Amino acid sequence: MSAAPAEIQICIECTHPHAGKRTAVTAGQRLLAATHDLLVAHPNAPEAVVRPVACLGNCRKRCRASILGPGRWSWSFGGLTPERGPAFLIDTLAAWHAAKSGLIPKPARSRELISKTLGRTAPLLPSPRKAQD
Numbered sequence: 001m002s003a004a005p006a007e008i009q010i011c012i013e014c015t016h017p018h019a020g021k022r023t024a025v026t027a028g029q030r031l032l033a034a035t036h037d038l039l040v041a042h043p044n045a046p047e048a049v050v051r052p053v054a055c056l057g058n059c060r061k062r063c064r065a066s067i068l069g070p071g072r073w074s075w076s077f078g079g080l081t082p083e084r085g086p087a088f089l090i091d092t093l094a095a096w097h098a099a100k101s102g103l104i105p106k107p108a109r110s111r112e113l114i115s116k117t118l119g120r121t122a123p124l125l126p127s128p129r130k131a132q133d
Contacts, residue, residue: 006048006069006097008035008089013055014062028052030082031063038086045090046097058118067093072102074121088112 014028029052036050048067056064061078063085068074075096080088092113095104101123104113 006046006067006093008039008048008050008093009053009056009066009068010035010050011054011056011062011064012052014059014064027082028063031065031080031085034082035065035086035089038090039093042090044094046093048093061118064118065089067096067102068121069096069102071123072096073099073123074102075104076118076120077116078118079116088116 010028010032012026012028012032014031015026032050032052039045039048039050056066056076058064058076058078063080063082064076064078065080065085066074066076067089073096075092077089077092091110092104095108095113096102099105099108103120
């Protein structure tokens with residue numbers, strides 16, 4: 001599938017919400033690895049890069065991830081697990097790619113998408129300064 005490049009950012013600092021203390025491998029690191037593996041193995045998955053980030057904030061809703069790309073709406077999610085999160089992220093990535101601007105239409109949003117969405121960010125507009133140059 002050829003479309004604007006996408007990036008899935010996953011917080012690798014996230015611990016599992018029910019884990020009382022840090023472990024050698026965090027839930028975020030497991031989510032990152034499992035998402036990467038599923039994306040590579042999925043024959044119809046949209047093209048994307050899975051990238052670790054140190055922290056996406058809103059730590060009460062761990063594990064967290066974002067889907068973003070140039071000129072498209074960005075989405076942030078929380079409450080993911082290493083077990084179910086990868087499939088959710090790949091399904092959401094497909095819906096994001098299918099939506100021309102990345103703004104997934106309300107009728108296409110699953111209950112899981114609605115419950116796990118922390119927020120959306122509109123695409124950046126072209127710099128007015130560049131338009132004048």
